[in-house]
Amino acid sequence: MTEASPSGPAKAPRVGLFVTCLVDLFRPNVGFAAVKLLEDAGCVVEVPQAQTCCGQPAFNSGDRKDARDIAEQTIRALENYDYVVAPSGSCAGMLKKHYPELFEDDPVWHGRAERFSAKVFELVSFLADVLGVTSVEASFNGSVTYHDSCSGLRELGIKGQPRKLLKSVQGLELKEMKDPDVCCGFGGTFCVKYPDISNKIVSEKTRAIRDAGAGTLLAGDLGCLMNMAGKLKREGSAIEVRHVAEVLAGMGDQPAIGEKAKG
């Protein structure tokens, strides 16, 4: 996987994992799936303790000061790795696209944020685009449908990569839903600030998911997944919901999101 350089074999890339707050708190399995995928691809993975959240709740609420404080903390914790990888298009988009924007008027931190952002990638696109991974060693017995989360799709151009890797999972059948690129209505604090509108949007989404006829829903962002899982469960649907990394890592046997442990 790693190319040999004239001075001998290249060193394994050191990856700092940005876990994301939702994975850390609600779904650690996704974090471990990310670690497995990265280690299988030849990376050395470390998880600095000095990370919390990417700062989006502050940034998107207009609180630039707290957003900057949190961004500085995140940059300090992760800037010395070869790469910074997050199992979320939304959080990776924040680190990669919005951190430099936050420091536009700060001559010191702007450059630092730009150098940092050049190293940041979302997990699946990092595997496919940077490491050149074309297949994974995993099996999954059943059909899945994949939702394109907005930030990953429109800020980072993630669309083909997860589908390509999913096709290499043994036993997995991909059934596309209608309009997989339309927002699920999560939107961070939007879903609790405007719950009725969010509900209307997620209801359209769950209809498309149900119509796809797949047994499992996958996506690359835990916020969207919790929103869609919460709605599907409220509707009494048996469709299971998982993060795409869990399936790609062959760790899709955990209880699905919003499901109790079996047995």
Next chain:
Amino acid sequence: MQITSPTFKDNAAKALADAQLQKALGNVRAGFIDKRQKAADALPEFEALRDAARDIKNHTLAHLDLYLETYAEKVEAAGGQVHWAETAEDARNRILEICRRLGAKTVTKGKSMITEEIGLNAFFEEHGVTPVETDLGEYIIQLRGEHPSHIIAPAVHLNKEQVEEDFRRVHTHLDPSRNLDEPTSLLGEARAVLREKYFQADVGITGANFLVAETGTSIIVTNEGNGDLTQTLPKAHIVVASIEKIVPTLEDVSQILRVLARSATGQDMSVYTTFSTGPRRDEDPDGPGEYHVILLDNGRSAMLGTEYQEMLRCIRCGACMNHCPVYHAVGGHAYGWVYPGPMGAVLTPSLVGVDKAGHLPNASTFCGRCESVCPMRIPLPKMMRHWREREFERNLNSAVARYGLGLWAFFAKRPALYQFATGTAMRLLGAIGKGKGRFAALPLAGGWTRHRDLPAPEGKTFQSQWAERQKKMKAKAA
């Protein structure tokens, strides 16, 4: 018009409960998105044209004073008159003066969002002038006493059956047993009724999609041809346009026109693209005797040089709202003023104040689909976020939201404390939620659990498990 943006939440709740409206909003999703995509895909240089269109407008805005002056000189050289209007009130008064001087009783109107912005119809009625909307959609909503719910499809919130009902109610001179089942029969009837009005009108008012500095020309694009009859038949043609409609040259217009209709309706070009320069000349077979342009500022020059300047590139194609999940859910009227959807969420606070329109830039998931289809590449989510920043600075958001955010930020900035606190909380929450794997209700989470379950956390946080793993690996290695 009266602004109801402060009650956006209530407006939205009503819209969500309105079955007729919800049915009609399905047409927005079905009618615009695929057509735009097909038109964009069919033109290899579409993306490059978007860049060119953006650059033309950026250049124009950087030299707006120069181009406005050039434009005004050219209009006057062609025999027209330019009236500078700083406010909506100025614009209304100038228009009324012209109408009074000409003794106008009836005024026909082509589709114009600027005349909505200045509340012209209501003003006319207060002053004994009868405005007649000639665009089919505008005509329908005028009959209903409503405002447009979309900037290019003003009656998109209505279904065919509602329009039939309105026509039967108003067109009482026609045979009550006539058949109006088909949309084409509704169109035919509106045409016949409006044809009379064109001849009665003393003044015709249109908006403008572009004002060309090079020639002093105003341009409108329409699909019904109503704009042409509105502006050529009466004694005077009044163009009401805002200052950012300026483009330097005809060549620039022809570039931007190539992205306008494709982004709006998926057409290569609108059916009619009409160029008007000055009043009727002696050798012209027809045309208005007078040609006036009302150049409206109404807050726009104050946007120049601010983080909202890019909004002035907008060409009013409506693509942003056509692709907006929030607009799809609640429709245009919920936004509470003239401009709905993402462009309205940026423009409305600029024109009426964020204290009144603060909900609009907040009611967005930041999904980014609007920016991805905007032909002028306006960074709409970024500008909505800037409005949230202005609100935050001025303490305009709710005390509960600020308190919650402050508490969260306190922990998020202290990793060790954060990990201790969240580790404890998640273990507790995980233990409570273990039985079902999710919560149907939870204190303080009503916004979430009103409509959906909350998946329970696994229990131990990733960070605590990772620390254990590291410890074990160290022990193994030792």
